[in-house]
Amino acid sequence: MKLLIVEDEKELSKSIVTYLKGENYLCEVAVDFKTALEKTESFDYDCVLLDITLPDGNGLNVLKELKADNKTGGVIIISAKNLIDDRIAGLNLGADDYLAKPFHLSELSARIAAVIRRRRFDGNKVLELNELTFDTLAKTVSVNGKGVDLTRKEYDLFLYLVTNKNRVVSKNAIAEHLSGDEADVFDNFDFIYAHMKNLKKKMVLAGCEDYIKSIYGMGYKFDI
């Protein structure tokens, strides 16, 4: 999998590259508009992470070029602006997703995985991992071919951890992923514990190995 990260903030792109290294991704970085255009013209990427505000141009123009060239890769816009107009403009131009800065790396990783899955040509929307099989279209999980009855939240939580496998996902990131802005209301992370407890119980009962580890109350890790 080839990724292009168009981001002028070097420290941020460095973090993204380091985090995504764990996956099977080959990451390239473009720090400005010109380099981004050159790279997208010369190579094909499975997914492009695009910052809109670049020092020498608007990232949306890179998106326009990509679409004009009929490139098939996915595009995720990452922007510090988080303006509704920007979001709509980006999505109208054919971006697959929009992520406002600051974001959790685990969230970014999950979004990239989702975009790549959606863009796959072979129509295979299934994710297999040892005894686990995720049908991302039907949003179901099965262990050794046998379906497990998970609630929507439990499924989301499980898939989120799996797409960030072998990395610690912080409680804040989980809370935000599961509840969006609603996370503000919760005084604590009790609801995560509750979901997590149910999820683990169901998976172990279904005969799945207990992959999910709590890491010092900092977060959780799908350890495989």
Place this chain on the structure above:
Amino acid sequence: MKLLSKSLKGYIVYSVLVLIVSVPVFYFELTSIVAEDVDEDLVAQKADLMAKMEKVIANKPFEYFEVFEPDIHIKPANTKRIKDSTYTILFFDSISKENVPHRVLESIVVLKSEWYNITIRKSLVDNDNLIFSIVTVQAVILVLIIVGLLFITRYHSNKLWKPFYATLGKLHDYKIECENSIELGKTEIDEFADLNTTITSLTSRNHEMYLSQKEFTENASHEMQTPLAVFQSKVELLMQTTPLTGEQAELITELSDAGQRMNRLNKTLLLLSKIDNDQFNVKEIVNINTTVQKLAEQYKNALNQKKLSLHTRVACNTVINANQTLIEILIGNLVSNAIRHNVQGGKINIIIEPNQFCISNTGNTDSLDATCLFQRFQKQTSDANSLGLGLEIAKRICNLYKAAITYTYSDSLHSFTVSFSNS
């Protein structure tokens, strides 16, 4: 007190004083002048009478005088001492059938060794009428002058201060976020023209300041996003490092929480500046009922977690013309406050009425201080999750739609009511 009434008050008091004092003084002065005049007249008449008496003294036909001159009485005097006295006395007038004041000169004279008592009287009724007329006319003229002056001053002052009141009115309606500066009409009075130019330049300077401050908040918030993103990503990478001790994990968790809070604070400040910048100007028909239902659904988990019971009472279908996102933020903020500051197993009531809705909740505090409730960063809780900006945002959104938001506390329920002035 209005400027005009204040300046007129002095005039009125002075005029009334002058009127009260001058009319009696005038009356008495006039009366004494007339009395003096009458006295002189009586004395002259007496001299004339004595000259006539001397001519006819031998016959002493003084009783004839009284026939022709009923006002003159002559009789032999008892006392033998020359004496003049004048006084005023009432006599019954047989013609007008009433007592009439008379001025009397009583004089004891000696003519050719004979003593006579001469009494000459003169009716004062004509003089009194004259005095009364003069004083009345004078009083009327005085009143007319004073009233006229007052009216002229009033009219003139009104006209004179008109530009001032126009300026005041415009200043009163001035909203720094809406207008560049106050444009004031021309005036011929130098002071007011000066005032107007000063105000125009002051407001235009203020507006510029306001804009630059607004721009600063917005830019600062935007610029904060990138370092925050870097911070957050580095904290996440730090989580992945091995080996990791429990102590390190705890520190990292605390860093992550702090980052999350900064992030939320920044987002909220950006939202505030977006509301200020009128970036939510797309209006549509917003149904309060469905918005409340949608939010109740969204907050279901949070409600369950605290075991809160939510009661919604809908009196009618309330719709307003506003921005859907802002109304969702407004109701969302109030509902999330109601959840956050609630007690375990407490309740939340939402009442929707024509043009207003009320969200009330149980809580573990007594009545909150309503004066600083809607100011930013005025937290009345030690809750670290609370930013102290939620109600500020609610207030701003209400201001935008000219709605009133009020807080009341009764029956151990904290209630926030939003009333829209028009639907």
